[in-house]
Amino acid sequence: MTGVPITRTLLHTAGQRVAVEQSAAAVATVLAATGGGESGCDDVANLVLSLERSKERFDTSGCEPVTRGVWATGRHEAIIASAGGSGFSQLWSIDEDGLRVISRWTPSAKEAAAARLLPARHHALTGQVLVHYPALWLAMQQGLAPLHVSVVRIAGVAVLLAGPGGVGKSSLVSREMAAGGRATCDNLAACDGTIAYGLAEPIRLPAELTEPGGRRTYHGRREHGWETRLRSLRPELIVVLRRGLQPDPRLRPITESEATRAIVAGTYAAGELLRFWPIAAALAMATGCGPAHPPVQQVAATLAARLPCLELQLGRQPGAGLTELLHPYLDAVHSDSVS
Structure with a gap:
């Protein structure tokens, strides 16, 4: 995570200091999932979230299959094809500075239809896999x-x-x-x-x-x-x-x-x-x-x-x-x- 450009730290959640990079849409998604942020907070982030516009799933060539829909890169990284069945592909990377999670909206036809027909479910799943689960998993690494x-x-x-x-x-x-x-x-x-x-x-x-x-x-x-x-x-x-x-x-x-x-x-x-x-x-x-x-x-x-x-x-x-x-x-x- 060293050297990654950070826009600003938005909030503290589950004991973690969260920052968002990329677009204003990513910031808005995080704020919607958390009930409001802490704008102006200048703590050093240990959890960086990125929501990319790319519709392509992450390249798993040369990666080790771990279980259905999950691969290991061999560099303390994991690729998830559709986190929790949400339609978001994710790349999780952890190092001594903390955790970075890059997400892309790459749904199957079934997942895209569910997002349209069940907006409350889609909203809840989005908050969970993009924000809450990364914070809770990083907290786990600290014994919480x-x-x-x-x-x-x-x-x-x-x-x-x-x-x-x-x-x-x-x-x-x-x-x-x-x-x-x-x-x-x-x-x-x-x-x-x-x-x-x-x-x-x-x-x-x-x-x-x-x-x-x-x-x-x-x-x-x-x-x-x-x-x-x-x-x-x-x-x-x-x-x-x-x-x-x-x-x-x-x-x-x-x-x-x-x-x-x-x-x-x-x-x-x-x-x-x-x-x-x-x-x-x-x-x-x-x-x-x-x-x-x-x-x-x-x-x-x-x-x-x-x-x-x-x-x-x-x-x-x-x-x-x-x-x-x-x-x-x-x-x-x-x-x-x-x-």
Whole structure:
């Protein structure tokens, strides 16, 4: 990556410093995928993204086939014919300075048709393979693991919300942010067991909970950008969310093994990461760099072993917000911090 001309660093995501080269269209694509950038940030990038206009797939002559649609160049590089079935061909190159990913839109007829007929799917896939997966894979090389969690600071305490997709994490985070809370991510973070580095992505909320506008996405939700987003938070309390049939929410302490299982299971069940696991494994084989699998279990267990763990079973009707529900536990965290 040495000597590559960089336009500017746009944002921090998953603990990585991202820059984009090439066209304004590439910059716009990254911003759309991340919910807004950090223009004017002058940090040295360790992840460089390039979206080329060429419609030709990368030349694989002389390259070693690794698995279906993936080749190794022998220079810590990997070529992927269609990353995650998205229609984007990619060249991944890693060295001591970081990672560079060059992408080209080279879809098959079927992939091009899917992009036209299923725009929400195409938009989500584009963000994943062009921006999010490169950042998460580079984070893996640093010992971090992707976690399907939300992390929000309320009443001065960083709360990690765990649970499967659709359980209500985004709605709770949005409500707390409207009341003055700050968050580092909506659904995904890269974590080492101590600090959670938020993945920069739009916040997705049910249409009935937001003002008109925002891009339509899955499950009747709309995407909205962040006004402010913290780059990272150090979780101090774990709250596992569940949906219940009772009218009111219920809160109870849980063991560290229960919390670990919930974080791990929610991460592997996440649709946002469905295509990440095989891509990460193929990249490890092709580049010869890093682990084939991130330390999800280890990181979740480390978090649960050192933090208080609760389960919040949500009721059928919207009730009190997180700050009110967690009030005594937030006070306890404050007391422990002071002592």
